[in-house]
Amino acid sequence: MRDVAVVGIGCTEFGEHWGASFRDLFVTAGVMALQDAGVAGDELDALYVGNMSAGRFVEQEHIGALIADYAGLASNHIPSTRVEAACASGGLAFRQAVIAVASGMEDIVVAAGVEKMTDVGTGASVDMLASAADREWEGFAGATFPGLYAMIANDYMHRYPLTREQLAQVAVKNHENGARNPIAQFKNRITIDTVLNSSLVADPLRLFDCSPITDGAAAVVVVPLERAREYTDSPVRVLASAQASDTIALHDRRDISTLDATVVAGKRAFDQAGLEHKDIDLLEVHDCFTIAEICAIEDLGFCKKGEAGRLTWEGVTAIGGDLPVNTSGGLKACGHPVGATGIKQVCEIVTQLRGEAGSRQVDAEIGMAHNVGGTGATVVVHILGV
Amino acid sequence: MSVSRFWRKIPQRYNLIGTQCTTCGRYFFPPRTLCPDCRRSGRIVNHKFSGEGTVVTYTVIRSASDQFEYATPYVLAIIKLDEGPRLTAQVVCPPEEARIGMRVRGVFRRVAADGESGVIHYGTKFVPVEGEDILL
Ligand SMILES: [Zn+2]
Numbered sequence: 001m002r003d004v005a006v007v008g009i010g011c012t013e014f015g016e017h018w019g020a021s022f023r024d025l026f027v028t029a030g031v032m033a034l035q036d037a038g039v040a041g042d043e044l045d046a047l048y049v050g051n052m053s054a055g056r057f058v059e060q061e062h063i064g065a066l067i068a069d070y071a072g073l074a075s076n077h078i079p080s081t082r083v084e085a086a087c088a089s090g091g092l093a094f095r096q097a098v099i100a101v102a103s104g105m106e107d108i109v110v111a112a113g114v115e116k117m118t119d120v121g122t123g124a125s126v127d128m129l130a131s132a133a134d135r136e137w138e139g140f141a142g143a144t145f146p147g148l149y150a151m152i153a154n155d156y157m158h159r160y161p162l163t164r165e166q167l168a169q170v171a172v173k174n175h176e177n178g179a180r181n182p183i184a185q186f187k188n189r190i191t192i193d194t195v196l197n198s199s200l201v202a203d204p205l206r207l208f209d210c211s212p213i214t215d216g217a218a219a220v221v222v223v224p225l226e227r228a229r230e231y232t233d234s235p236v237r238v239l240a241s242a243q244a245s246d247t248i249a250l251h252d253r254r255d256i257s258t259l260d261a262t263v264v265a266g267k268r269a270f271d272q273a274g275l276e277h278k279d280i281d282l283l284e285v286h287d288c289f290t291i292a293e294i295c296a297i298e299d300l301g302f303c304k305k306g307e308a309g310r311l312t313w314e315g316v317t318a319i320g321g322d323l324p325v326n327t328s329g330g331l332k333a334c335g336h337p338v339g340a341t342g343i344k345q346v347c348e349i350v351t352q353l354r355g356e357a358g359s360r361q362v363d364a365e366i367g368m369a370h371n372v373g374g375t376g377a378t379v380v381v382h383i384l385g386v
Numbered sequence: 387m388s389v390s391r392f393w394r395k396i397p398q399r400y401n402l403i404g405t406q407c408t409t410c411g412r413y414f415f416p417p418r419t420l421c422p423d424c425r426r427s428g429r430i431v432n433h434k435f436s437g438e439g440t441v442v443t444y445t446v447i448r449s450a451s452d453q454f455e456y457a458t459p460y461v462l463a464i465i466k467l468d469e470g471p472r473l474t475a476q477v478v479c480p481p482e483e484a485r486i487g488m489r490v491r492g493v494f495r496r497v498a499a500d501g502e503s504g505v506i507h508y509g510t511k512f513v514p515v516e517g518e519d520i521l522l
Binding site for chain 2: 122123124126127130134136137138140141142143144146147150151152153154155158199200201202203204205249250251252256
């Protein structure tokens with residue numbers, strides 16, 4: 001297997017893009033990534049596109065070909081493949097691109113993620129997102145996505161000492177980080193009271209515990225490490241790419257508030273990279289809900305079960321803390337265009353490792369990205385380093 | 387949900403009929419046709435559950451998809467049936483009375499409606515069993 005590097009990144013602003021279409025969003029991010037890498041479109045060998053549900057959000061399937069076409073590559077006839085794993089679609093598209101380059105099958109590959117969610121109403125999008133879980137046996141009973149994570153939160157708070165205020169602090173911290181990120185959907189700072197006074201969505205989770213409905217796209221260019229210097233002075237190496245799966249339904253998990261797929265993917269990633277937890281300088285985790293960030297930090301092994309709330313409260317995971325988590329603002333403040341999130345996480349790590357993160361810059365040489373599909377049925381973990 | 391997709395699961399949803407692997411004895415609800423432990427050497431037969439169980443965790447859904455908007459707020463729970471398997475279902479009780487460890491039993495109820503003149507979906511919901519609690 002060959003070593004792989006990221007040599008270009010691009011990301012649209014995340015938010016409500018009522019004036020831009022699905023294909024507009026993708027083209028914007030893709031062109032940014034190619035420009036960043038100094039790569040011409042006709043040099044590309046393959047495209048992998050993470051997308052959860054264009055069929056339902058914009059009533060368009062056959063996304064691989066659509067994207068190659070509107071990227072101006074129809075006459076190049078390059079292989080273009082859509083990758084779907086609910087909210088982990090982007091992370092998984094990146095993993096497919098890494099595998100393609102590592103194997104020697106392809107040389108210059110774009111991994112992208114895109115979702116256009118605001119073309120449907122809220123009730124409809126709640127229904128579509130519920131399909132990331134078990135439609136026949138969870139969705140049928142009236143389970144929503146926030147509802148499933150709320151059941152994780154209630155189970156967790158029944159068993160571990162996590163206070164409602166500590167949980168709210170996750171959102172407060174991520175909004176603080178998002179306020180320093182030009183692409184974030186929410187650039188407003190919030191307080192604990194903002195979270196605790198927001199409306200209940202699914203007890204105990206309130207509106208400000210939840211990531212929003214968002215439009216956006218992100219793209220990265222990956223090449224063999226040995227060729228990376230042809231494109232950039234600051235290549236970022238892919239040190240590990242790991243994936244794991246688990247039961248689709250939350251009720252079938254071994255432990256309701258431990259995401260075993262995160263535990264396993266995290267271990268695999270550390271083993272591949274030959275690294276330990278203390279080597280990781282920053283972490284982008286899948287905080288689709290505040291409780292998800294708490295679980296992710298613990299399940300990846302950065303602290304014992306039950307401790308992440310206290311660490312968050314004490315500022316350990318803030319910018320300037322020992323382990324900055326979600327410097328981008330996370331899904332909470334950046335927004336969560338489901339298929340794009342995993343690629344945006346990689347973009348954030350690369351930005352930080354290049355030292356281009358401006359007022360949210362942390363001192364970092366190695367970063368980890370953690371992307372979850374559904375309530376933990378798919379997890380993808382990457383480690384990147386300079 | 388489409389009529390055919392709903393119709394296919396009527397026996398299971400109306401009667402809490404799941405399956406059991408007679409090779410290892412494990413029960414499944416929702417039903418499985420392949421035992422995750424024994425896989426191809428498992429022998430799967432139907433099993434009607436008693437319908438008694440315990441709330442493992444729950445939430446109160448206050449913002450639902452269109453099909454369930456008529457019912458909000460409603461209590462949604464993961465219930466561990468006494469035979470072992472867990473499922474997701476609504477508990478018919480005031481939101482403030484729901485708790486972890488609460489004993490419940492299955493009842494036949496309307497679950498969702500596809501608008502004013504659409505298909506009405508029936509299935510199993512759970513009701514509290516008075517005076518009993520299991521400490522989880
Ligand atoms: Zn068996």
